[in-house]
Amino acid sequence: MKIVKTIAEVRTxxxxxxxxxxxxxxxxxxxxxxxxxxxxxxASHRDNDRTVVSDFVNPMQFGPTEDLESYPRxxxxxxxxxxxxxxxxIFNPEPEEMYHEGFSSFVDxxxxxxxxxxxxxxIHFRGVxxxxxxxxxxxxxxxxxxxxxxxxxxxxxxHMVDDLNMDxxxxxxxxxxxxxxxxxxxxNTYLSxxxxxAALVLSQAINLGKAMVGEGIKDAAEITGAMKAHIxxxxxxxxxxxxxxxxxxxxxxxxxxxxxxxAIAVYIGKTRLIDNFFTEDV
Numbered sequence: 178m179k180i181v182k183t184i185a186e187v188r189t190x191x192x193x194x195x196x197x198x199x200x201x202x203x204x205x206x207x208x209x210x211x212x213x214x215x216x217x218x219x220a221s222h223r224d225n226d227r228t229v230v231s232d233f234v235n236p237m238q239f240g241p242t243e244d245l246e247s248y249p250r251x252x253x254x255x256x257x258x259x260x261x262x263x264x265x266x267i268f269n270p271e272p273e274e275m276y277h278e279g280f281s282s283f284v285d286x287x288x289x290x291x292x293x294x295x296x297x298x299x300i301h302f303r304g305v306x307x308x309x310x311x312x313x314x315x316x317x318x319x320x321x322x323x324x325x326x327x328x329x330x331x332x333x334x335x336h337m338v339d340d341l342n343m344d345x346x347x348x349x350x351x352x353x354x355x356x357x358x359x360x361x362x363x364x365n366t367y368l369s370x371x372x373x374x375a376a377l378v379l380s381q382a383i384n385l386g387k388a389m390v391g392e393g394i395k396d397a398a399e400i401t402g403a404m405k406a407h408i409x410x411x412x413x414x415x416x417x418x419x420x421x422x423x424x425x426x427x428x429x430x431x432x433x434x435x436x437x438x439x440a441i442a443v444y445i446g447k448t449r450l451i452d453n454f455f456t457e458d459v
Contacts, residue, residue, distance in 0.1 A: 203318035222263025238304025
């Protein structure tokens with residue numbers, strides 16, 4: 178396993194692999210890897226001959242008041258995770274390598290990015306689509322792996338690949354949780370002990386919503402209302418959104434009469450956490 182910093186180095190290595198007839202998987206990350214990322218690397222290792230892991234905190238997807246500077250970084254630790262779980266190459270560029278002086282080309286999307294995280298973070302998905310498109314062009318993988326915790330991101334990437342006729346298979350992988358149910362996230366490191374305990378309200382609300390769907394309740398407002406009431410009972414929690422949306426369009430729906438995503442974003446103190454479930458999985 179090796180670490181490279183430049184686009185040229187990645188392309189040279191991938192060309193060597195291709196010349197040997199090897200398949201290539203890509204796991205795009207912003208680093209500070211945890212068990213959720215490890216599961217993506219393992220999935221790629223199972224499906225492909227070689228796996229590239231990008232380790233890049235993408236400035237383009239952070240708003241001016243968001244946590245770009247404080248976002249956790251630990252390349253040495255990341256390298257250990259990648260090697261232990263079957264990765265072959267880490268691409269760890271500087272921002273200047275990805276966005277040269279005068280950079281002015283972007284990949285954007287409508288409809289799917291207008292709700293959920295796109296509503297509260299208006300520039301976020303333009304940054305995601307642009308950097309992922311660049312990574313796809315640099316690595317040219319056979320498959321790319323994304324976690325279902327970022328369900329809207331997964332839907333956006335799949336739609337982008339379809340719209341732009343990219344010859345890449347997008348693989349969604351299950352949410353990995355702590356023993357007490359909290360979804361794994363690099364941002365969990367921001368939580369104080371009291372906030373970490375309070376953060377369990379997210380997975381509790383998800384389980385409540387799942388139970389209501391399992392009971393046959395179809396009214397989206399009834400389900401989200403109960404989930405909001407549970408979250409609001411936690412003093413350290415502040416809701417960004419609790420919504421049920423169409424899986425295909427990410428637009429809010431009133432009745433569970435089609436495949437749907439129930440997604441939540443909640444501030445615990447200053448830390449914004451997300452979680453979700455798909456109604457089809459209940």
